[in-house]
Every structure is written in structure tokens, then in C-alpha cells.
Amino acid sequence: MSKLLNWVDARFPLSEFVKQDLTGYPTPRNLSYWWNFGFLAGFVLVLQVVSGLFLAMHYKPDASLAFESIEHIMREVNYGWLIRYIHSTGASAFFAVIFIHMARTLYYGSYRAPRELMWWTGQGLLLLLMATAFFGYLLPWGQMSYWGAQVITNLFRATPFFGDEIVIWLRGGFSIGDATLTRFFVLHYFFPFLIIGLVLIHLVALHTVKSSNPSGINLAAKDNIPFHPYFTAKDLYGLGVFLIVFCFFVFFSPEFFIEADNNIPANPLKTPAHIVPEWYFLPFYAILRSIPDLLGGVVAMGLSVVIFAAMPFLDRSHIPGGARYRPVYRILFYIFVLDFAVLTYVGAVPPSGSLVVIGQVATFIYFALFALLPFISKAEEKWLCKRGLPAEVEELLKSKSSPDKFNCPL
Amino acid sequence: MNQKTMTFLLFGSFLFLTANSRASSDVSLAEVDFDHSVENIKSGAQVAMDVCRLCHEFKYIKYRNLLEIGFNKDEVDVLRGDMPLNTSILSTTKPEIASKLFGMMPPDLSLMAKARRGGARYIYTLLTSYSMDAEEHVDNKLFPGIKMPDPFAYAIRTDDVRQKELDQRIENVSVFLQWTSDPKAKERRRTGYYVIAYLIVLTFLFYLLKRKVWRTLK
Structure with a gap:
């Protein structure tokens, strides 16, 4: 066995890779459970790819057969119901895990130097994930699938000059039809390849800059511990907790994330009374609806998703540490999470009276937080410097071995 | 208010709002x-x-x-x-x-x-x-x-x-x-009880493993 390994090692850095990037990979010892979500996102990705592969063996991407083939999977295929509910619940789990992963990054300031590329590849992954989920939602060919795709592809009408042509080009016809279903199936199958590729880049970047940690300050080498066995054990425990919640939905409430209307076959002649996207699109959908103008709404919605990428520029404070040592930033973070929740709610219910106003205010707050961040973060830096940094930060920075240096500019 | 309570409250309110948005549109049955x-x-x-x-x-x-x-x-x-x-x-x-x-x-x-x-x-x-x-x-x-x-x-x-x-x-x-x-609802729920029970035991073992491993750390 060791002879074989030597043979491989002479030709490929296998042992070196395993040691440097898997078992011996240096990890900050103070990571909290919020750092489990990156691993969980990777796990859900594998779960989706594998369950999706088996679904694709029985699914028929044909407008006259798609709906029936899903019922065939649910009723006739051995454990088809399990595979399908894992996949449909998995989509929601993916977004839940990613949203928490992003919230952790925002809270602890993990997007700051030197981890900007991690944040931007993550932003790319979010966009790919959203696209994949959107393509996948058409495949069951239910009423909500059909009309959701109709509404979203219709947004491209806002494109200047070529609006109508682009919509027809995307759909492969004047409305959603068989051509759309086939191409969405192909893209739904193809996009995960892009996701996997970008995940690898995300991981290479991670292994260059290493994990951030709750203190927000890069720790001295002695405070890093090998990934195995410490974080393999911790990730397994986190995975167990995640799976309990996940399986609860799969086995006991699998239709929780599926709109009742999607159990009615797509009918191009009958618009549902109330078209809602999946829950993970609701905040962005609420922003779209809050702007009365179509082009304005589309731009605002797009901006609300990609604006995260600007965080490394918008946050101008040099105070080390995340929200933990930055009281003003912390308040902004909590306002943002609450605002996100309000937008989710507004996106889910039919727009009426006061809710329209609430949605508009929440949209305004959403963008105002990002717009004001450069000024607030700078002012906060000055204020904290005048007041003196928290004792823990001073101590961490003073410890000779910490690679981070920071001096108040005052 | 400490950080944990705050996080709990925020994610709680998020779940509440999301769940409510579905319930509120139910007609009275x-x-x-x-x-x-x-x-x-x-x-x-x-x-x-x-x-x-x-x-x-x-x-x-x-x-x-x-x-x-x-x-x-x-x-x-x-x-x-x-x-x-x-x-x-x-x-x-x-x-x-x-x-x-x-x-x-x-x-x-x-x-x-x-x-x-x-x-x-x-x-x-x-x-x-x-x-x-x-x-x-x-x-x-x-x-x-x-x-x-x-x-x-x-x-x-x-x-x-x-x-x-x-x-x-x-x-x-x-x-x-x-x-x-x-x-398949009945079969699904029956399987579900076994799966959840198994996962609870497994997760508890993982927890013990994690504690044991981390105790070696000085």
C-alpha cells in the first residue's frame, strides 16, 4: 500500500494535498457553529446533484409529459417520492444555508481584506444558485411553475430597444411552452457544473487566505489547529443537527415549500389569482414590486442581489473584528436582517394598501443601509479610535505573533 | 440584550413572518x-x-x-x-x-x-x-x-x-x-419516524465524538 502511494506521490502530490488541504489544513480554533454552514452548503450541493441525477432518469422534459412524469416518480418509481421530496426540500435548504452563510460573513466582516475574492466568488455562486433554482422550478410544469416563469422572463421586456425580441429569444416562443421547458431542463442540468467549478475556485481562494474567525483578527499560527480531527468532528455534529431538521420537512411536511397551485397542471389560458415565487426569492420580488416602473423595478431587483459584492468597498472602517467590536455596524446588521424578513413577508402577500407602503419603506431602508455604510463606517472608526478599542482587540493586536497591525489614524 | 438573544429573536421573527405570510391567506375552512x-x-x-x-x-x-x-x-x-x-x-x-x-x-x-x-x-x-x-x-x-x-x-x-x-x-x-x-403519506411518515430516531442517536454520538476530540485540545 505504501509502495503504491509512493508511486502515486512521485507523479501526483496526493499525500501532500491530503496533508496540506484536508487533514492538516490550519483552522482557527475559535470558530463558532456559524462556521459550519460552508460545509453544509457543500453537502446540500452534493445532495441536490445526486438526487437530481436520479430524478432525471425518470423525468420527461416535454410539455405534454412533464407533469405526469412527476406523478409517475411520486407514485410508481421505487422511493421516487423520497428522491423528489429530498430534491424539492433540498432547494429550500440550499438557500436557507446560503443565507445564513452570507449573514455570518456580513456579521463578522469576513468579506474584508484579504477575503474579497471569497466574497465575490460567493456572490457568483449565489447568482448561479438562483438561476439554477429558477430553471428547476419550471420543470414540474404546474401552474405556479408556468406562471412564475412567464412573469420572470417577461421582466426582460424592460431591456431597452430589444425588449420583446429578447423575451421571445429566451422563451423560444411567444410564451412559455415546450421549447422553454426543454431549454430550462438542459440549463438546470448544466448550471450545477458551473457551480461545482466556482465552488472549487471558492475553496482554492479559501485555502490561500484561510478561514476568518469570530474575532475578525487573523490569529497567530499557534492558535490554528489542524482541520482533522477537530473540524471534521465538529462538521459531522453540525451535519447531524441539520439532517434532523431537513428530514423533518422531507418526511413530515414535504409540501410546506410547494405552492398548492403547483399541483395543478400548467394551463396557459388560466392565470392563477396570486402568483408568488418560491420563498427564497420573496425579498427581491418585494423590491421589484415596490418600484412602480418596470425598468426601475428590474434594475432595483438586480441591484439588490449584486450589491453585496460592493461590501468590501462600502465598508471603509479599518477597525479589526466584525460586528462584535463595532457597535454601530452591529445595529446596521440587525436592521438589515429585520428588513430582509419584512421584505420576505411583503413579497408573499398580495399587494394592498399599507403593505405597498411598508414594502416601499423596506426597499428604501435596504438600499439606504448600503448607501450610508461608507459614511457610517468611517464615522464609527473615528469614534471608536477616540474612545479606545475594546480591550480584547488591543490584546489580540498587541500579541507579537498576530499578523494584523492596526493603528488608529488619530 | 446579549448577542445570542438578539440572533434568536431576529431569526425567530423571520420564521414567524414567513410562516404567517402563508397562513394569513388561508380562507376559513x-x-x-x-x-x-x-x-x-x-x-x-x-x-x-x-x-x-x-x-x-x-x-x-x-x-x-x-x-x-x-x-x-x-x-x-x-x-x-x-x-x-x-x-x-x-x-x-x-x-x-x-x-x-x-x-x-x-x-x-x-x-x-x-x-x-x-x-x-x-x-x-x-x-x-x-x-x-x-x-x-x-x-x-x-x-x-x-x-x-x-x-x-x-x-x-x-x-x-x-x-x-x-x-x-x-x-x-x-x-x-x-x-x-x-x-405514500403513511409509508413516508412511518419511514420518517425511523429516520429521525436514527439521526437523533447518530447526532448524539457525533456530539460525544466532537467533545471527546476537542477535549484533547489544550
Whole structure:
């Protein structure tokens, strides 16, 4: 066995890779459970790819057969119901895990130097994930699938000059039809390849800059511990907790994330009374609806998703540490999470009276937080410097071995 | 307020708002404590075969599936006539005639419970919401202007005994339609108990493992 390994090692850095990037990979010892979500996102990705592969063996991407083939999977295929509910619940789990992963990054300031590329590849992954989920939602060919795709592809009408042509080009016809279903199936199958590729880049970047940690300050080498066995054990425990919640939905409430209307076959002649996207699109959908103008709404919605990428520029404070040592930033973070929740709610219910106003205010707050961040973060830096940094930060920075240096500019 | 409480409150409010946004759009449906026993499903199936099947199809249920809810081979043979066991249950009235009669194709019933918020409760409420006004005009309170004529003659029920009997029949039909929409529900829940129990034990072991591993750390 060791002879074989030597043979491989002479030709490929296998042992070196395993040691440097898997078992011996240096990890900050103070990571909290919020750092489990990156691993969980990777796990859900594998779960989706594998369950999706088996679904694709029985699914028929044909407008006259798609709906029936899903019922065939649910009723006739051995454990088809399990595979399908894992996949449909998995989509929601993916977004839940990613949203928490992003919230952790925002809270602890993990997007700051030197981890900007991690944040931007993550932003790319979010966009790919959203696209994949959107393509996948058409495949069951239910009423909500059909009309959701109709509404979203219709947004491209806002494109200047070529609006109508682009919509027809995307759909492969004047409305959603068989051509759309086939191409969405192909893209739904193809996009995960892009996701996997970008995940690898995300991981290479991670292994260059290493994990951030709750203190927000890069720790001295002695405070890093090998990934195995410490974080393999911790990730397994986190995975167990995640799976309990996940399986609860799969086995006991699998239709929780599926709109009742999607159990009615797509009918191009009958618009549902109330078209809602999946829950993970609701905040962005609420922003779209809050702007009365179509082009304005589309731009605002797009901006609300990609604006995260600007965080490394918008946050101008040099105070080390995340929200933990930055009281003003912390308040902004909590306002943002609450605002996100309000937008989710507004996106889910039919727009009426006061809710329209609430949605508009929440949209305004959403963008105002990002717009004001450069000024607030700078002012906060000055204020904290005048007041003196928290004792823990001073101590961490003073410890000779910490690679981070920071001096108040005052 | 410390950080943990804050996080808890925020994610809690997020869940609450999301869950509420679904609940708030539910119409008020009858509160029924359904008994999903196989006997009830079977009685419901018998009513459905006698009444609903006149106009509606049960596209995703095949005659052989009736064997799973307590029908015996002979009973199924009577229902299917010369249709093979492995065919979907279709309506006894030709679809063209039914759609001419009602102005639309009567919808497939096998997925109906899943296709309406509230499932069996929706179906129960719908079937018990027929009533007659002073001009002897029958309409449905849950679905005004519904094209389906009162299938159980609920609007013209005469006395309490008759009403009780009808309520029971409608309850059984609702339970049956819940089954046709999700025939694997029982198997799924049974498997679920084992899976969750296994996961709880496994997670506890992982927790012990994590603690043991981390204790070696100075």
C-alpha cells in the first residue's frame, strides 16, 4: 500500500494535498457553529446533484409529459417520492444555508481584506444558485411553475430597444411552452457544473487566505489547529443537527415549500389569482414590486442581489473584528436582517394598501443601509479610535505573533 | 440584550413572518378532526366511485391501487368492468358529454387535495358549503358560482340525522381524496419516524465524538 502511494506521490502530490488541504489544513480554533454552514452548503450541493441525477432518469422534459412524469416518480418509481421530496426540500435548504452563510460573513466582516475574492466568488455562486433554482422550478410544469416563469422572463421586456425580441429569444416562443421547458431542463442540468467549478475556485481562494474567525483578527499560527480531527468532528455534529431538521420537512411536511397551485397542471389560458415565487426569492420580488416602473423595478431587483459584492468597498472602517467590536455596524446588521424578513413577508402577500407602503419603506431602508455604510463606517472608526478599542482587540493586536497591525489614524 | 438573544429573536421573527405570510391567506375552512383510517378511506372510495366518478376522473389512481385500501379483488373487478387492473380510473360519463353539460371539463380529482390549500379540509368545506336561498337557488359559499351541482344534495338536507349521515359521507370522501393525492403519506411518515430516531442517536454520538476530540485540545 505504501509502495503504491509512493508511486502515486512521485507523479501526483496526493499525500501532500491530503496533508496540506484536508487533514492538516490550519483552522482557527475559535470558530463558532456559524462556521459550519460552508460545509453544509457543500453537502446540500452534493445532495441536490445526486438526487437530481436520479430524478432525471425518470423525468420527461416535454410539455405534454412533464407533469405526469412527476406523478409517475411520486407514485410508481421505487422511493421516487423520497428522491423528489429530498430534491424539492433540498432547494429550500440550499438557500436557507446560503443565507445564513452570507449573514455570518456580513456579521463578522469576513468579506474584508484579504477575503474579497471569497466574497465575490460567493456572490457568483449565489447568482448561479438562483438561476439554477429558477430553471428547476419550471420543470414540474404546474401552474405556479408556468406562471412564475412567464412573469420572470417577461421582466426582460424592460431591456431597452430589444425588449420583446429578447423575451421571445429566451422563451423560444411567444410564451412559455415546450421549447422553454426543454431549454430550462438542459440549463438546470448544466448550471450545477458551473457551480461545482466556482465552488472549487471558492475553496482554492479559501485555502490561500484561510478561514476568518469570530474575532475578525487573523490569529497567530499557534492558535490554528489542524482541520482533522477537530473540524471534521465538529462538521459531522453540525451535519447531524441539520439532517434532523431537513428530514423533518422531507418526511413530515414535504409540501410546506410547494405552492398548492403547483399541483395543478400548467394551463396557459388560466392565470392563477396570486402568483408568488418560491420563498427564497420573496425579498427581491418585494423590491421589484415596490418600484412602480418596470425598468426601475428590474434594475432595483438586480441591484439588490449584486450589491453585496460592493461590501468590501462600502465598508471603509479599518477597525479589526466584525460586528462584535463595532457597535454601530452591529445595529446596521440587525436592521438589515429585520428588513430582509419584512421584505420576505411583503413579497408573499398580495399587494394592498399599507403593505405597498411598508414594502416601499423596506426597499428604501435596504438600499439606504448600503448607501450610508461608507459614511457610517468611517464615522464609527473615528469614534471608536477616540474612545479606545475594546480591550480584547488591543490584546489580540498587541500579541507579537498576530499578523494584523492596526493603528488608529488619530 | 446579549448577542445570542438578539440572533434568536431576529431569526425567530423571520420564521414567524414567513410562516404567517402563508397562513394569513388561508380562507376559513371547517375545523374537522379527520380519521384517516383505512376503513374511512375505503368508505370514501366507495362514495367517490358511486358519486364523483360519474363526472370526474382519478387520473393518477389505477384500479389496482384500490387493493391498497382494503378493496378485495372481486370488489375491484365490479368497479373496473372490462378495464385492465393497471388503468387509471376514468369517469363513467364520457368527457365530451360532461364538458358539454357543465361548460367545462370536470377536473381530475386524484390530486385535488394537494392542489388546494387546506387539503381534505378544503374539500370537506366545499362539499358542505352548498345552501339554498329564498328563491330556491343553490349556490356554494366557499366557491360562489361553482359549476358543480351539489353532488350530495347537501343544500336540501331535511333533518339532523340526514345531515350527520351526509357529514360522515363527505368526511370519508375528503379522507379518500387526501389519500389519492398522496398515497405514500403513511409509508413516508412511518419511514420518517425511523429516520429521525436514527439521526437523533447518530447526532448524539457525533456530539460525544466532537467533545471527546476537542477535549484533547489544550
